[in-house]
Amino acid sequence: MGMFTAINIAATGMTAERLRQDVIADNIANVDTTRTPEGGAYKRSRVVLEPITDTPYFRLPFLPDEWDGGAGNGVRVSEIQKDTATASRYVYDPTHPDAILSGPYEGYVEYPNVNIVTEMVDLIAASRAYEANAQIVNGAKSMFLKALEIGR
Amino acid sequence: MATIFGLSGASSVRDIQMVTKPTTARSLAQLSGVSGILDAEDGSAQSDALHVSGFEDAMLQALNGVNQDQLDASQAIESFIVDPDSIEAHDVTIAMAKANMSLNIARTVLSRVVSAWRDLINTR
Numbered sequence: 001m002g003m004f005t006a007i008n009i010a011a012t013g014m015t016a017e018r019l020r021q022d023v024i025a026d027n028i029a030n031v032d033t034t035r036t037p038e039g040g041a042y043k044r045s046r047v048v049l050e051p052i053t054d055t056p057y058f059r060l061p062f063l064p065d066e067w068d069g070g071a072g073n074g075v076r077v078s079e080i081q082k083d084t085a086t087a088s089r090y091v092y093d094p095t096h097p098d099a100i101l102s103g104p105y106e107g108y109v110e111y112p113n114v115n116i117v118t119e120m121v122d123l124i125a126a127s128r129a130y131e132a133n134a135q136i137v138n139g140a141k142s143m144f145l146k147a148l149e150i151g152r
Numbered sequence: 153m154a155t156i157f158g159l160s161g162a163s164s165v166r167d168i169q170m171v172t173k174p175t176t177a178r179s180l181a182q183l184s185g186v187s188g189i190l191d192a193e194d195g196s197a198q199s200d201a202l203h204v205s206g207f208e209d210a211m212l213q214a215l216n217g218v219n220q221d222q223l224d225a226s227q228a229i230e231s232f233i234v235d236p237d238s239i240e241a242h243d244v245t246i247a248m249a250k251a252n253m254s255l256n257i258a259r260t261v262l263s264r265v266v267s268a269w270r271d272l273i274n275t276r
Contacts, residue, residue: 003257004250014242137246144253148260 003144005071010136012052012074017130019077020047024123031114034098041098042112043082044119050078086113218251218258225251 023045033042052073089111093099096109228247231239 003253007246007250011243011246015240018240018242134242137249141249141253145256148256 006140007137009072009074010133010140012076013133013136014130016047016049016075016077017126017133019080020126021123021130023047023080024119024126027112027114028116028119030112031116033112034096034109041088041110042114043084044086044112044114045080045082048078048081049075052076083113086115088113214258214261218254221247221251221254 027044030042036042052075090105090108091111092107093109094107099107099109225244225247228239228244232241232244
């Protein structure tokens with residue numbers, strides 16, 4: 001428990017939220033992308049977060065659970081995952097160069113499975129979480145200043 | 153110091169150059185804004201450099217930590233100015249907050265020590 005533990009943890013949270021914001025920006029920018037190097041329309045990506053643990057995770061077998069760990073080390077991005085579960089949007093537009101030529105979807109264009117409303121809500125959530133982490137930094141600093149005022 | 157609190161763009165690189173050099177107690181004290189407190193000990197520290205005293209070592213080590221925080225903040229600001237894509241804005245402000253906090257605690261501890269010393273020499 002150092003002087004800057006809370007601040008360092010909050011910094012990891014802020015970095016993670018910034019990355020979420022970047023990914024949301026990428027999703028929204030690609031809302032109409034119909035061709036990708038992998039083929040097909042763009043798939044929305046999402047950020048998967050995990051706590052930072054000491055690797056390899058070491059734990060004494062004799063240690064009671066209550067004594068294990070203490071405060072964590074913050075958060076990090078585990079992976080940026082492609083959302084393949086959500087269905088793509090299909091829009092009928094036979095003159096589009098990427099229109100599907102045959103099959104049941106003939107004449108339709110496959111658009112990404114990005115929903116602007118979902119992305120906007122995610123953006124609000126990310127920016128609120130970022131603000132919360134910034135508030136942690138400010139709170140840690142004001143607590144520290146209060147400690148310095150003791151006995152003055 | 154101006155680079156940390158004032159964000160002055162033009163003079164920052166020169167200030168950082170100046171800050172990276174010193175290692176002695178005197179220059180550490182000067183750049184930490186606590187000059188005049190360690191100056192009195194400076195002569196004795198150089199005359200018997202091999203003599204290890206607990207308080208002095210602890211103080212110098214703490215000041216080194218303070219200096220390192222200042223250097224980190226300066227470097228963060230510098231890279232934010234030179235190449236904004238290389239560093240996040242919150243990392244810069246957090247480095248500045250850390251430098252501010254560690255300097256604050258160093259100043260508080262030193263001023264307490266000095267006021268205790270004044271109390272002692274005013275004993276009559």
